[in-house]
Amino acid sequence: MTEALDDLLVLDTTVEFWASLGVTLLADFGANVIKVEPLPDARQHRINGSDAADDDAGWDYRFELANRNKRSLALDLDTPGGREALEALVAKADVFVVDGPPSSQRERRLDYESLSRLKPDLVYTRASGFGPKGPDADLPALDELAAARAGMMPILPQPGQPPVYPGSGQVYTSVMLTFGVMAALRHRTATGEGQEVDVSLLAGNMYGGSLDLQAYLAIGGERFLHPVSRLDAGNPMSGTLYQASDGLWVTLTMPDTDRWWPALAEVTGLEVADPRFDSHEQRCEVNRLELIAELESAFRKQPATHWRSVFSERQMSADVIEDYAYPTNDKQAYDNRYILDVDHPAHGPVKTIGFPIHMSETPAGLRRHAPALGEHSAEVLGELLGYSPQQIEELEASGAVA
Secondary structure, eight states: OOOTTTTOEEEEOOOSHHHHHHHHHHHHTTOEEEEEEETTHHHHHHHHHHHHSOGGGSSOHHHHHHHTTEEEEEEOTTSHHHHHHHHHHHHHOSEEEEESOHHHHHHTTOSHHHHHTTOTTOEEEEEESSOSSSTTTTSOOOHHHHHHHHSOGGGSSOTTSOOOOOOOHHHHHHHHHHHHHHHHHHHHHHHOOOEEEEEEHHHHHHHHTHHHHHHHHHHOSSTTTSOOOGGGOSOTTEEEEEEOTTSOEEEEEOSOHHHHHHHHHHHHTOOTTOGGGSSHHIIIIITHHHHHHHHHHHHTTSOHHHHHHHHHHHTOSEEEEOOTTTGGGOHHHHHTTSEEEEEETTTEEEEEEOOSOOOSSSOOOOOSOOOOTTTTHHHHHHHHHOOOHHHHHHHHHHTSBO
């Protein structure tokens, strides 16, 4: 089966998890991704990554997820042979991906200006912390720092609690990286022009909070700057959480209360015709707090499994809030390949995140596990650059290749 991106050659020099993850999405759909790992720093990056992994897992699951379907080429770019090999690959590549500050890329001659001389139609993609311009362009690309200034953290907890770091901004940015690459390639197909693409953690975190941020830009005022108690929700049947008897929480998403009230009243044991709640205005304005109290009492009488069953039977717009244990065993997640069971060559049977996009004719696939450092150096140099075995041996002996 032909893969969606099987004619795409991508050179990936990223180190940060979220940046590498964005490139992996290209690899999952068939792109030929070469993970170019600069020596000697790459060895230390590998060690640091392994140290950061959870010892209980027994394997570096983050590196595996962020680098599956890639081949590793380890080069010392400070040697003539290593630099020559990289530049020859750039001349053949469609996409070159870097992370880190722009000043660092200029020092290493891995900036857009340097590489576009070798390949004018190159799509050069940078994963940055705070964007390519402005006084903070060279700040470290750390998601916690970007999230801290994006505005969302203070409004996530209940009132009186410390700000909450969501951790999701980096994943938004990963997907933006993939989208930015594909948009630039589409432009290149139409015009023959390459270009520089930058996706930043600051933008990703702001995008994650775009609904509230746009509301603040449009309306202003204090209401979007502070957390809102669940008891202050304007609609007791939409966005308000209720705790079940086993401690799990139920979420209702029923903004049209006239439509949903009869079913909700019936399953919670309330009277449909109760005059306190017989109109949307009564439910959401006049007697809002009374309805919240009644629903709190009702949901505490049964465990979450009961409520999920009731919601399913009545096809109600509500569900139980689960932790990570739920999707790892959810048939829906497995049927759609959002979770995979794989047989890892070094670690045996393991579970891993699958593919977030379904395509009927050119689906994503797991073709190879994350590579060992330099595992494919000889293969890549021979296949893409036509190096002979003797040339490769000489480069290895000089330390230019590992």
